[in-house]
Amino acid sequence: MKKKRLLLSLCIIIALCISGCWNYSEINDRRIISGAAVDYNKEKDMIELTVELVMPISVGGKMQMKSESFSGLGDNLFNAVRNLISKTGKKIFWSHAKVLILSEDIIKEKEKFLSVIDFIKRDAETRDDMMLLVSREKTAKDILKTDVKVQEIISFHLEDMLKNQKSISKYRAVPLWKFVDELSSEGISATLPTINIAEYNKKKISQIYGTAIFKGAEKVGWLNGIETKSFLFVIDELKGGTLVTVATNLAKEPVKITFEIFKNKTKVKPIYKDGKIAMKIDIKTMVNINEIDSSLDFMNEENLKRIQRSGEDTIKKMVGNVIKKVQEEYKSDIFGFGAIISRENPKLWEGIKSNWEDIFTKLDVDVNVNLNIRGSALRSKTIKIGD
Amino acid sequence: MFRIIRDKILGKHRKKAVVTAEDWKLVKNLDENIKLFREIFNNDDTIRFREFETKDSSPVKCCLVFIDGMVNKEIVNENIIKPIVNFSLKDSNINRKAIDIFKDKIIISSAVKEKKDVYELLSSCLYGDAILLLDGFDSALLLDCKGWNTRAIEEPSSETIVRGPKEGFNEAIMTNLTLIRRKIRNTDLKFRFRQLGTCTKTKICICYIEGLASQEIITEVNRRLDDIEIDAVLESGYIEELIKDSPLSPFTTIGNTERPDIVAANLLEGRVALIIDGTPHVLTLPHLFIEYFQANEDYYHGFIYASINRIIRIFAFFLSTSVPAIYVALTTFHQEMIPTPLLLSISAAREGVPFPTIVEALFMLLAFEILRETGIRLPKPAGSTISFVGALILGQSAVEARFVSAPIVIVTALTGISNFLVPQMIGALIVVRLIFLLLSAFLGLYGYIFGVIGLFIHLMSMRSFGIPYMLNIGSLDMQDIKDTAIRVPWWIMYLRPKLIGDNNKVRQTNDGLYEKR
Numbered sequence: 001m002k003k004k005r006l007l008l009s010l011c012i013i014i015a016l017c018i019s020g021c022w023n024y025s026e027i028n029d030r031r032i033i034s035g036a037a038v039d040y041n042k043e044k045d046m047i048e049l050t051v052e053l054v055m056p057i058s059v060g061g062k063m064q065m066k067s068e069s070f071s072g073l074g075d076n077l078f079n080a081v082r083n084l085i086s087k088t089g090k091k092i093f094w095s096h097a098k099v100l101i102l103s104e105d106i107i108k109e110k111e112k113f114l115s116v117i118d119f120i121k122r123d124a125e126t127r128d129d130m131m132l133l134v135s136r137e138k139t140a141k142d143i144l145k146t147d148v149k150v151q152e153i154i155s156f157h158l159e160d161m162l163k164n165q166k167s168i169s170k171y172r173a174v175p176l177w178k179f180v181d182e183l184s185s186e187g188i189s190a191t192l193p194t195i196n197i198a199e200y201n202k203k204k205i206s207q208i209y210g211t212a213i214f215k216g217a218e219k220v221g222w223l224n225g226i227e228t229k230s231f232l233f234v235i236d237e238l239k240g241g242t243l244v245t246v247a248t249n250l251a252k253e254p255v256k257i258t259f260e261i262f263k264n265k266t267k268v269k270p271i272y273k274d275g276k277i278a279m280k281i282d283i284k285t286m287v288n289i290n291e292i293d294s295s296l297d298f299m300n301e302e303n304l305k306r307i308q309r310s311g312e313d314t315i316k317k318m319v320g321n322v323i324k325k326v327q328e329e330y331k332s333d334i335f336g337f338g339a340i341i342s343r344e345n346p347k348l349w350e351g352i353k354s355n356w357e358d359i360f361t362k363l364d365v366d367v368n369v370n371l372n373i374r375g376s377a378l379r380s381k382t383i384k385i386g387d
Numbered sequence: 388m389f390r391i392i393r394d395k396i397l398g399k400h401r402k403k404a405v406v407t408a409e410d411w412k413l414v415k416n417l418d419e420n421i422k423l424f425r426e427i428f429n430n431d432d433t434i435r436f437r438e439f440e441t442k443d444s445s446p447v448k449c450c451l452v453f454i455d456g457m458v459n460k461e462i463v464n465e466n467i468i469k470p471i472v473n474f475s476l477k478d479s480n481i482n483r484k485a486i487d488i489f490k491d492k493i494i495i496s497s498a499v500k501e502k503k504d505v506y507e508l509l510s511s512c513l514y515g516d517a518i519l520l521l522d523g524f525d526s527a528l529l530l531d532c533k534g535w536n537t538r539a540i541e542e543p544s545s546e547t548i549v550r551g552p553k554e555g556f557n558e559a560i561m562t563n564l565t566l567i568r569r570k571i572r573n574t575d576l577k578f579r580f581r582q583l584g585t586c587t588k589t590k591i592c593i594c595y596i597e598g599l600a601s602q603e604i605i606t607e608v609n610r611r612l613d614d615i616e617i618d619a620v621l622e623s624g625y626i627e628e629l630i631k632d633s634p635l636s637p638f639t640t641i642g643n644t645e646r647p648d649i650v651a652a653n654l655l656e657g658r659v660a661l662i663i664d665g666t667p668h669v670l671t672l673p674h675l676f677i678e679y680f681q682a683n684e685d686y687y688h689g690f691i692y693a694s695i696n697r698i699i700r701i702f703a704f705f706l707s708t709s710v711p712a713i714y715v716a717l718t719t720f721h722q723e724m725i726p727t728p729l730l731l732s733i734s735a736a737r738e739g740v741p742f743p744t745i746v747e748a749l750f751m752l753l754a755f756e757i758l759r760e761t762g763i764r765l766p767k768p769a770g771s772t773i774s775f776v777g778a779l780i781l782g783q784s785a786v787e788a789r790f791v792s793a794p795i796v797i798v799t800a801l802t803g804i805s806n807f808l809v810p811q812m813i814g815a816l817i818v819v820r821l822i823f824l825l826l827s828a829f830l831g832l833y834g835y836i837f838g839v840i841g842l843f844i845h846l847m848s849m850r851s852f853g854i855p856y857m858l859n860i861g862s863l864d865m866q867d868i869k870d871t872a873i874r875v876p877w878w879i880m881y882l883r884p885k886l887i888g889d890n891n892k893v894r895q896t897n898d899g900l901y902e903k904r
Binding site for chain 2 (some may be wrong): 127
């Protein structure tokens with residue numbers, strides 16, 4: 001009995017002593033970073049890490065946030081992270097970093113790039129939903145040093161932009177987990193949104209626009225904003241945004257009509273015919289008419305049908321062009337057609353996997369668009385200009 | 388184990404022999420008897436000896452012995468002394484013992500008893516009865532003429548309500564019993580008296596409804612009461628601690644209330660009530676964990692409102708035990724779990740605060756407990772000073788002086804306020820909160836979970852007079868959970884609580900549906 005009791009109390013004491021959460025630290029003993037940029041320093045063959053530090057201070061009871069950028073060099077990213085301590089004073093805390101900006105240089109250095117991604121994914125502190133961006137500027141750290149700040153913290157500003165992508169649909173927000181997933185799985189190539197610096201009121205402002213296309217771990221090309229929208233159409237990630245069509249069949253002069261996209265559903269299906277594979281893309285879009293640049297009676301069913309047809313044609317053309325461009329120029333399956341085939345017909349996929357790149361570039365794509373005009377916002381007619 | 392400790396402590400101090408009771412006996416001589424009582428009440432100036440005679444020519448000498456202040460003087464004068472003085476035994480011409488005539492014909496009193504035992508006489512006398520000694524008899528008459536001032540029936544200040552009966556118990560046991568009796572007019576309602584306290588001889592009443600309360604529980608209560616040997620019982624808390632299950636647990640297994648309607652409701656569910664003379668707090672047992680969250684008002688208000696209140700109380704229990712622990716765990720171990728804007732504002736608030744979060748938390752909780760205790764202890768006029776000092780010094784100034792950070796003040800305030808939603812549990816909450824806090828300060832959320840598991844193991848292992856403390860917590864049966872986190876409408880409460888009211892399960896029969904069970 002006594003032995004039992006001793007054993008029991010020993011168990012409890014040991015459980016209490018040797019277990020528990022790891023890494024005690026007070027909040028203000030850490031430097032919270034909101035985002036980071038990774039560059040490649042060619043002369044020294046080193047990785048340069050720039051972090052944006054958030055320094056919340058309370059002034060008279062009110063909280064104010066300040067941000068400051070620090071850069072550190074290192075052979076690899078982890079070294080750079082630790083070398084930063086000599087500048088920041090305290091260890092940096094990654095758990096609230098929202099964005100990671102990669103420069104083109106670092107992407108070109110394949111090994112360095114992969115080790116960066118590896119560290120970011122492996123480390124316990126970094127978040128899986130951290131957004132990745134590719135800088136179109138020379139270096140990535142410039143992005144963190146732009147002048148115009150809608151928000152005090154640039155990284156949070158970037159995060160806002162990425163989060164609200166569904167209303168613009170000119171870039172695709174890619175969190176870390178998705179990027180790694182696409183990078184490592186077969187039949188799909190990774191993409192990342194790109195960021196550049198624009199002039200605004202003679203000040204620098206960062207702007208996210210377009211997509212960088214990867215093939216394997218190599219960057220092979222860009223897509224601009226409109227192309228990105230078509231790309232989003234195909235991968236069924238379009239949630240909103242606008243669509244402009246120029247209808248020539250309505251009046252003597254072409255009429256420019258702007259739709260607001262409400263809902264989109266894209267189904268991609270492989271079709272096997274005579275030993276050949278083709279992709280059938282069904283796009284079902286629900287839109288609202290939002291802007292028309294001439295007077296037009298679209299309560300007329302005939303007119304409405306024409307508008308619809310014009311919109312369908314536009315989408316078809318857009319999507320067709322992008323697919324063609326990617327097939328011919330980049331040869332990278334960013335649409336995930338391969339993944340769809342492997343899902344639908346794994347046996348077939350096993351056979352064609354090895355020369356998928358060839359097949360992809362010659363893949364026939366059949367695009368069907370079904371545009372559904374739901375309404376026309378608050379007005380049923382265009383404004384008639386009186387004298 | 389406790390017995391060993393007790394014997395160790397008592398060993399030194401127990402007197403070899405308790406003072407032997409003297410052999411007091413009444414004799415047939417009045418003067419001797421008076422002398423006896425004078426000796427017994429030696430040095431006590433409140434005792435009164437009133438000697439008088441009947442109207443006869445050869446009168447019967449009497450002496451009324453009573454304690455000044457404990458008897459109703461009007462009754463003594465009008466109903467005892469006056470009839471005797473005006474009575475003539477000769478006139479009545481009855482061939483009976485004088486003492487019987489006194490008892491049956493003369494004295495106007497609701498309770499007259501003839502007693503020989505001096506101890507019985509004394510104990511009644513000390514409780515406000517008068518002893519009538521007659522010359523020539525070795526027995527005395529015990530006359531009920533209790534009359535002392537008691538507090539009026541007021542609304543209890545500890546349990547205030549908006550809707551429902553506003554009356555509360557007072558310090559007189561008989562008044563309390565009538566308050567209960569008035570609610571349950573049924574011959575099955577039983578009151579059994581006992582006496583406890585070797586020195587105080589406090590009256591205790593075990594109250595239950597026969598055929599409803601479990602006989603085993605009543606037997607068990609009596610058995611435990613039998614074992615008590617204590618000199619004084621001044622409040623029901625004495626008894627509560629002496630007979631409760633899990634004596635070391637901060638959670639109580641015996642409920643107490645000042646409200647007759649709560650006692651009546653408990654009795655009707657098959658519980659037993661212990662009413663102790665001299666205190667308005669009546670004990671009810673068995674007491675389950677969920678009763679902490681039940682208020683009498685729940686049954687008077689609509690069931691939706693009542694259920695919302697219940698859920699809020701349970702949530703307050705969670706807040707009160709866990710908020711400081713979770714806050715400390717999150718801010719010192721799991722910063723990644725805090726939403727970014729919140730993290731930044733906490734970080735800004737903590738800038739310049741010299742102490743670790745755990746020290747802050749302990750300090751503020753201690754300060755809150757000090758404030759709470761002073762608030763109760765302080766004379767009422769000074770009460771506002773305390774709230775002023777507490778709010779201003781501890782709240783604002785401490786934050787401005789960077790003594791503590793603002794979030795911890797919010798955490799403490801939230802904890803403290805939730806505390807009062809389950810007022811009976813405050814004592815237990817302090818302990819639980821502290822344990823949780825320390826666990827999560829050293830082990831993080833893991834430690835907190837450890838604490839929660841420990842708490843549940845503890846609660847699940849407890850019993851109150853044989854009834855599992857967490858009864859029905861894991862059940863999904865409608866009749867089991869009818870009165871737990873939700874309070875179902877009265878028209879669904881067909882059955883009395885499980886196990887407690889098993890003797891007579893059916894509370895309500897609308898259609899005979901549940902009679903079969």
